Amino acid sequence: MLSNQFFSLQGLDLVAGFMLYFAVFCVVGWLIEMTYLGTARQGMINSGFLQGPFIPAFACGTLLIYPFTLLAAMFPVWLQLVLFAILATIIEYMAHWTLEKILGIRIWDYSDEFLHFQGRICLKYTFFWLVLVTLLVYVLQPLAVAFIEHLPRPVLRPLALIMFVIIGADYIYSIRLFGRLSRAITRVCGLMGLESGPLHDLQFNRPRIMNEKKRVKKLLHLAANRELEQTVLTRLFVDRLYLAEPAFQAAIRDIIDHPKFQAWHDHQDNASLTYRQHLRIAELSWRFCQAMGFDATAAARGALLCAYKRCKLSPISHARTVLFPQTTVLQWVTKDLGKTNRVERDIILWYKWPINFKAPATMEALMVSFAAKLVKSLEYRPALAHLYKAELEIAAHG
Incomplete structure (x- = not known):
């Protein structure tokens, strides 16, 4: 069982452990993304849809990969990592699709990348996921599990609940904030005689930092x-x-x-x-x-x-x-x-x-x-x- 393989927690403590595991990797994903994009832009920036230091898509990926590390244990290590990278790419696609179809937000765009699919996923970032999955399975996941295991039991459940509430509140706040600005842009466009669709894209649909130079170069031609x-x-x-x-x-x-x-x-x-x-x-x-x-x-x-x-x-x-x-x-x-x-x-x-x-x-x-x-x-x-x-x-x- 998963609880015997990774956590020694049982019952509600196990549920709290997974909640805290999710919260930890929300923050870890944000740190990785902020470091990568901040280096490309030469400055600290906030990444992701939420206002706080959380990227739930990264945490969802780690949660889904967690049981697969047990289920795929029979395969060679290299095949396990490839399967995990493919799984992470599928999760990235689903996260992109959800944000675009439900909220109308396109946070990343791989349309200029080699072997992309609908601008949502591409081969290059699948290789990046391979590196991150290797780091996750052999370094981050064991550390996170050990950290959660060593928390005092009276602290575990309240801390997990607090983090989950904070992330949930941030999600609700972010949806309302984006909606507020979206309505304001629609009103501005109506007053100025502009089409609102392209200008919504300008505000909400952010291309990857590394694609911007190529995109501008192409437009200048x-x-x-x-x-x-x-x-x-x-x-x-x-x-x-x-x-x-x-x-x-x-x-x-x-x-x-x-x-x-x-x-x-x-x-x-x-x-x-x-x-x-x-x-x-x-x-x-x-x-x-x-x-x-x-x-x-x-x-x-x-x-x-x-x-x-x-x-x-x-x-x-x-x-x-x-x-x-x-x-x-x-x-x-x-x-x-x-x-x-x-x-x-x-x-x-x-x-x-x-x-x-x-x-x-x-x-x-x-x-x-x-x-x-x-x-x-x-x-x-x-x-x-x-x-x-x-x-x-x-x-x-x-």
Whole structure:
């Protein structure tokens, strides 16, 4: 029996052991994924659908592999590992299908990978699963079982229940949060005359980090996209404000006129493009929030402030920007540019959601998050072209 082979636990203690086993590997999966994607992006990011440090798909895989380690014991080790890797790939497919069909979320996309199936699984990641399964069976699983076995019995059941409740609550919260933003995007698109489907994809359907360069390179080879990209970057992203409303200009004037802010975008490498991009993000955020009755002033200011960086960084400061980028930016903004309000702080810290470690608390920050993806994503320049149609027509005839 499984209880005799792996756990010495019995009855409800065995159930609690499996619950805690699941929770442990939710966290382990998140750590592995965060390390991998964070290394590719050169910064710490939150991975997965949930807001906390949990990836249930990884834990489900370990739970399913757990009994198969006993059932497949008659086979050679190499065949066991291959079977486990195939099983993990099937679990990955089912997790992807569930998120896409039920919640409309496509968190990873292998469409650019060799020998992929529906963009959900591919040969390369099956090999990755083979490595992870080997690590799981020979290192992680024995450690997890030993850890759970050595917990005092009065602690085991309450701890398992607490972890299970936390993960379940996170799942419910995440579904509600994604639904909240989805409804907001639908409303924004209706007000701006845009199709909501492609822009839902922009916010929710995140490609793998390692595919982004190939995807952008492929898009740049299309003549229409090259022409549009050149038009947008050379005609729209200039150091003047297209939105002539005095209230918008007044909202950000003290920021763009501040000597330290000017020193950053005038003298630091690549800061000029970042500054122009965040001007556009501020403008879009202003428009979105005005149309929906949110705090447009705080949205515009926060969108601009979250780009700020100091010109000279010590090695320690540079390390902090890698590990805690937006927390560091907030400290710089507070010391160099002045105090911020609650909405502005929420934007600075969490506008990169859903790869942040926490979801924004305000709708203004969610709108800035959406606007930032719209401005920075090459694939959605046509949406920008629609929003800036008048300026594009002037540029085309100028």
